Amino acid sequence: MNRRRVTLWAAVTGVLAAVVTLAVAEAFAAFMATPGSSPLFAVGSAVVDLVPAWVKELVISLFGTGDKVALFVGLGLLVLVLAVVIGMLQYRRPPTGLIALATVGLVSVIAVASRAGAGPLWALPSLAGVFAGILVLRATATKLRDWVEATAPVPVPITPGLQSNRAATRVSLTRRRFFVLLGGTAAGAVVIGLGARALNAGTAAVNVVRDALVLPKPTTAAPAIPxxxxxxxxxxxxxxxxxxxxxxxxxxxxxxxxxxxxxxxxxxxxxxxxxxxxxxxxxxxxxxxxxxxxxxxxxxxxxxxxxxxxxxxxxxxxxxxxxxxxxxxxxxxxxxxxxxxxxxxxxxxxxxxxxxxxxxxxxxxxxxxxxxxxxxxxxxxxxxxxxxxxxxxxxxxxxxxxxxxxxxxxGWSALGPVKTASRIDVPASGTSVSAGTVAIAGVAWAQHRGVERVEVRVDDGAWQPATLAEAISIDTWRQWFLPWDAPSGSHTIAVRATGAPNDTQRENRVPVAPNGSEGYHTVTVTVA
Incomplete structure (x- = not known):
């Protein structure tokens, strides 16, 4: 068997061991009814806690509310890379792959133990998962080695035909054993994973309770929205x-x-x-x-x-x-x-x-x-x-x-009062609109102070007062709009809001850390 093919199958054994590790750990966490003991979520939470603030800001700015999906994709890629490396290590230099897998398990145990509300038994899912993964990695790597050794050339025997038949039989047998172990283990991991999902029915149960819940009528109701x-x-x-x-x-x-x-x-x-x-x-x-x-x-x-x-x-x-x-x-x-x-x-x-x-x-x-x-x-x-x-x-x-x-x-401010801000919703930046009357519109907020006015500037022109929708509370945003007689060409539109008492947004951009962004929101549109 050529070296590239052997490397591929060694990587597959590592990936399978990782899948088994995660499946068994999740099943134990579900059976113990301790979702917090899941090693994947524990390690992910540890990453969130440990990465610098600027990394968090970058992820949120890039992915917004999809930041958690991005994190799990990143963790998945990291697990995949580690699994491939562990599989190759175990085949080429046993038992280094087993040691590496055990080390990863130790990291997950530490991550689980550091979670809020962690109990002494929370380490069990990680330990059980790593133990199962080690067994799978050791067994599959051994079967792969048997298969590779069976394909190695042997000295020419006295009876070449008989020896050739025996070698072919041995290659077939070792190959079959490897794939049976690989396929059976993969099927078992799928079953365990599905079982873990069935056990972890807490969300569905709580949703049933939530859907049946009848909230009391407010003693003090919010005013009707005009x-x-x-x-x-x-x-x-x-x-x-x-x-x-x-x-x-x-x-x-x-x-x-x-x-x-x-x-x-x-x-x-x-x-x-x-x-x-x-x-x-x-x-x-x-x-x-x-x-x-x-x-x-x-x-x-x-x-x-x-x-x-x-x-x-x-x-x-x-x-x-x-x-x-x-x-x-x-x-x-x-x-x-x-x-x-x-x-x-x-x-x-x-x-x-x-x-x-x-x-x-x-x-x-x-x-x-x-x-x-x-x-x-x-x-x-x-x-x-x-x-x-x-x-x-x-x-x-x-x-x-x-x-x-x-x-x-x-690195964030301890107090965090909301700053006056405004946003242009339409027209969206980068879009094209027809010449004529165009509605520039959006929302503005100055929480617990109220929005006094919103102004719009087109290109280098003067600030024009926008029409404000009626306020429903000083604690909510207000919609606003300005009818614009749009001439042909490319234009830049900016907005600024003023919150009570006379707190007008500043133009210069300020990053979100440590206490919130500042600056005029601008969009560029093309008028055809």
């Missing part, structure tokens, strides 16, 4: 973003699946009275409905990591008042079930005129699982990384000196 609040202009962002298209940026590679009947929120730290409240208790409290625009601090100028929804929930300030924050406290550290944390100024959460909510509903239905079911935080006026904790399980009243949220030690 007709004049939404412009009928094709291509403009809807005033209320649909749940299924609402942007999602978080650190959870595997969406947490929480049984609402067992969910608890604890308020601890610098308080006179620690509080624990369950989901049914929370729903029994007087609910408030409020429209709030949320945005990610990683949203570039003109980006789409922003959305507007009507949220149903209970004011966080009321629970905090019940707990009784102690003198000196200035921050609330919220924690998600997956370990993510956000540090929110205590005084912001206690403001009577700011509807900071423990939200249970989004646009008239229970929170979607990927948006925090059963409970999340919604805080007007702050970027999500310091306020919008999903799958929340605890609030710790503390100080900025004593605690930091997840992103602060990674």
């Amino acid at each position: 007709v004049a609040a939404e412009l009928d202009i094709p291509g403009i962002s809807p005033l209320i973003s649909a749940n299924d298209t609402f942007y999602r940026i978080d650190t959870a590679l595997q969406v947490p699946v929480i049984d609402a009947s067992t969910w608890k929120l604890r308020i601890t730290g610098m308080v006179d009275n620690e509080i624990e409240i369950g989901f049914d208790e929370l729903l029994a409290l007087p609910m408030t409905e409020h429209s709030v625009t949320l945005m990610c601090v990683s949203n570039e100028v003109g980006g789409d990591l922003v959305g507007n929804a009507t949220w149903l929930g209970y004011p966080i300030r009321e629970l905090l008042k019940r707990a009784g924050p102690q003198a000196g406290a200035d921050m609330v550290l919220s924690t998600s079930i997956d370990g993510f944390t956000a540090g929110t100024p205590l005084d912001v959460l206690l403001e009577d005129d700011r509807q900071s909510l423990l939200a249970v509903g989004m646009n008239g239905e229970p929170l979607p699982i990927e948006h925090g079911f059963p409970v999340r935080m919604v805080v007007p006026g702050l970027y999500g990384y310091v306020s919008a904790t999903k799958w929340i399980v605890s609030l710790k009243v503390t100080t900025f000196a004593a605690d930091m949220g997840y992103w602060t030690p990674r």
Whole structure:
């Protein structure tokens, strides 16, 4: 057998060992009902935690809400490369392949052990997967070696015909044994993988519960949206973003699946009275409905990591008042079930005129699982990384000196107030429009301050005031438009907004780190 063919089959043995390792590990994690012990997700989370902030910014700027898909594709390619190398190592220099696979297993065990809420048994899926992978790698590499040795030329015997028949038989037998082991193991891995998927039915079960959940009517309902609040202009962002298209940026590679009947929120730290409240208790409290625009601090100028929804929930300030924050406290550290944390100024959460909510509903239905079911935080006026904790399980009243949220030690500002911003939705940059009257339109926001005006500039002309749709809240974006008598040629259009009180956007571009982007959004269009 030629060297290239042997190398190919050695690589295949490594890939098969990796597939078996992952399948067995996922099956164990599903059987133990501990999704967090999955080595693939644990390693992925470790990568998210360890890479520099500029790498995260680059990934989000390139892939937006597809950042997690990009990460898994990258991890998959890395696993593939490692598997190929391990397979070749084991064939050429045994047992170096086994040692390399064991080392990868050790890395996954460390990653699993470092996850929030990890228990002593969480290492079992990784250990079981690596053990199975080692057995498969050793067995397939041995069978491959037998096959290769059987094809090696032998000295000319006294009875060449008989020896030739025996050699052919041995080659056929060793080849068959190799492929039977390869095929049988691959089929077994598929069965195990399907079994793991069947065992991991938590998401489906929670969706059934969520779909059957009837939210209480709000004691304080959001005002009806006036007709004049939404412009009928094709291509403009809807005033209320649909749940299924609402942007999602978080650190959870595997969406947490929480049984609402067992969910608890604890308020601890610098308080006179620690509080624990369950989901049914929370729903029994007087609910408030409020429209709030949320945005990610990683949203570039003109980006789409922003959305507007009507949220149903209970004011966080009321629970905090019940707990009784102690003198000196200035921050609330919220924690998600997956370990993510956000540090929110205590005084912001206690403001009577700011509807900071423990939200249970989004646009008239229970929170979607990927948006925090059963409970999340919604805080007007702050970027999500310091306020919008999903799958929340605890609030710790503390100080900025004593605690930091997840992103602060990674180079981001501790406070994160939302900056005034605006975006042109139509016409889209790079498009061609017909000469004549063209609608320039988009959205602008100045959270918890309100948008006072929006202005548009074409080429080097003067700033022209745009028409603002009616505001539904100082906490939501406003639609705007400007009719433009478009002459032929190529044109650059810019927009700027002014938030109360007289806070006009600055022109110079500022990157997203450490506290949000700035700059005029511009588009270039061709008028035919």
